[in-house]
Amino acid sequence: MTEHSIAISGLAPRYIDNAVASLRLSSLPALVWWRGGSLEALDDVAGLADRLVLDTESPDETWARAETFLEKTAVTDLRWTRLTRWRALLAHLFDLPRVREAAAGFRRLSIDAADVPAARLFAGWLRASLRWPDSNQILIRQASSDGKSPLERVHLEGERLTITLQASSSGTCLQASITSEDGVDPRARVVPLGDGALTALIGEELGIRTRDLAFERALRAARELAA
Secondary structure, eight states: OOSOOOOOOSOOHHHHHHHHHHHOOTTSOOEEEEOOOOHHHHHHHHTTOSEEEEOOSSOHHHHHHHGGGTTTSEEEEHHHHHTHHHHHHHHHHTTSHHHHHHGGGEEEEEEEESSHHHHHHHHHHHHHHHTOOTTSEEEEEEOOOOSSOSEEEEEEEESSEEEEEEEOTTSSEEEEEEEETTEEOSOOEEEEOOOOSHHHHHHHHHTOOSOOHHHHHHHHHHHHHHO
């Protein structure tokens, strides 16, 4: 992936799809990176994309519109990409027999987040994955923003176990710990958070060609959390 880009500005929304179409190579799949603008233009551009990557500061209106073309093209959000290591680490913990056996007992999720919409996506993913009822509690708190990680801390409480994911102060590592009635499991897991640069995130998305059904479920659940 190169760092060259072409900015389209000054066009009326009805002409943006023509501009994008003129830049496409018909023999190659097209990824559209959407940073905001007219929702009318988004509707037109989405029809030209094999993969639509959303990246807006306030995503609620864009997320609502994205629901209308999930069946037409692959849709994702860079917030989802930034959460990859958080989701992967928590999913790996559920591979442990003691965590898997306790899965039905988790009742409360609290997240400290520099990026609240990202926290809603993460909470939506977990809610959809565990098929949580509305009675389970989800609490999202705004944390100070250092630009290194969208989330700072995730705390998942259950009847038998508590799981905590915590970003390091340097923003380079992510640590997971499990606490039970027997105390804290000494086998804490630490993984690198990876490269959060824009080029790395877009490069990750370029390697995916199919629809991300887990994201689509998380998106629907995240929108319900905001309702």
